[in-house]
Amino acid sequence: MIEVVDITKSYGPKRGVFNLSFSVEKGEVFGFLGPNGAGKTTTIRQLLGFIHPDKGEAFVDGLRVFEDAHVIQQDLGYIAGEIAFFDHMRGKEFLDFQARMRNLKDFSRRDELIERFEFNPRPLIRKMSKGMKQKLAIVAAFMHDPSIYILDEPTSGLDPLMQGRFVELIHNEKKRGKTILMSSHNFGEVERTCDRALIIKHGEKMALENVKALKEKQRRIYLVSLENDKDIQKLETDGLEIVAQRDNDLEISVSGDINGFLDKLAQCRVKSLDVKHQSLEEIFMDYYREEGEKHE
């Protein structure tokens, strides 16, 4: 459905995208992961036909992304990474304008989306909060019920409740057979929604993985506070990987299945247990370290 063939768009060394190829199948939810500045938005702008690549080409539904952009747009929903509206409008006016641009007559989807996200479209856009603007962008991208979505960081600025609603929406759309390309720097979000994920860094492809497999390989760091030191030795001899220790506070690394770890922990007196927040890059680093170890 979406095909990127060896595109390069350079904005200087390590800035832009370089020799990137991937394809998104019909009916697939495809995650596009990478830290900020990795080249996700640069890739997406090319798919929308906004910028020309230095080399390579891309197709959406078999159509050329630049020349046939107006045809592709008939059946595409898009959320920009850096959203800018026409500030002088009210939310409602903006949606009406977009509907007219698309010759949209059926507003049932729009109303459904407004309800789902508890969005109030009446205020002036320039007076809206970041979260409200994001909701407006979501409604505008989904209201014409297209069959392909290209979404650049669609949940940025949304609170956790609304992020959850968005994940539901993606699940629904997937069930209805839609094709979705979604960029994110949030691993959790991709984990919950996507079938496959492409990971890029400095504009280069680092991995293209089944999300389930990625999840299984993921290493988590648990922060454990114990009541007495004797238990520390016990955990050590049990073969757990303790990566850091300060008094009775331990950082324990667990890969894949966590039940073994929990069984061992159950035999100790635990004061507190928490998961250390890992940045996307840390997750990738862990991921690649493991890949490396396997090859050795």
Place this chain on the structure above:
Amino acid sequence: MNKALFFMNLKSRYKIWIVFAVIMAFYKLTIITMYDPDDIAAIDELMRMFPDELLQAISFVIFDATLTGFIGGYYYGFIIILFPMIFTIILSFGLVGKYVDDGSMAYLLATPHKRKRIITTQAVFLLAAIFTLLSFNALFGIIVMSAMFPGELDIGKYLLLNLGAFILFFAVSGITFFFSSAFSESRQSLGFAIAVPVGFFVLDMLAGVGDTFEFLRFFTIFTLYDNAKLFPLENIVRLHYLILVMIGTLFYLAGIVVFSKKSLTL
């Protein structure tokens, strides 16, 4: 042309149109009121209070003692340039360059329309706004003058003054539209859209001051709108208007072509 976009423009720009239409009408009313057919010398005396160079620079000189010659000098020398120029700059940047700079252009292009159609709509709107602004002003003048000085206005010549103004701004707006469409950052798109017409305007004023700077008139398009050549009418006016039409057409087309092909960081 895209109707939805055209009406969106209309809705968001009608206020600025009204502001300029009112200001320009106010000035016109003031100048018409100053006309006294029996005592044209009195006005001339009044004007002599100002340095001659200043009046020359802003083309504040009357062509003959008729009503048409009077407003042809006092209105169509300076005011008809200044206000439409500001209007043209604001509007041509607001219709394209601003949307590209702040990224909202994405919401015009992420619709099932060709880029060419979107940008052509903006060009047509810009031209329509200028045309209606100047037409309203011309009509307002006719109504006021025929009420205050019935039978004194040479309508043919008056319409020629206004036609010339529109043709001039067809060219000026072509240039500002081109810069607004060709550049992606407001620093450049707005910068050039201001600098080039204002630069031409300043050169035109300098060229009017005296012989030293007279050669500058070859470096500005504003000298092609030379109303002295209408009193009496000279053939060269036709050529001037033709050149202006060609400049405008060229820049509008170039703006549309460049915008339709270029990379836009939206």
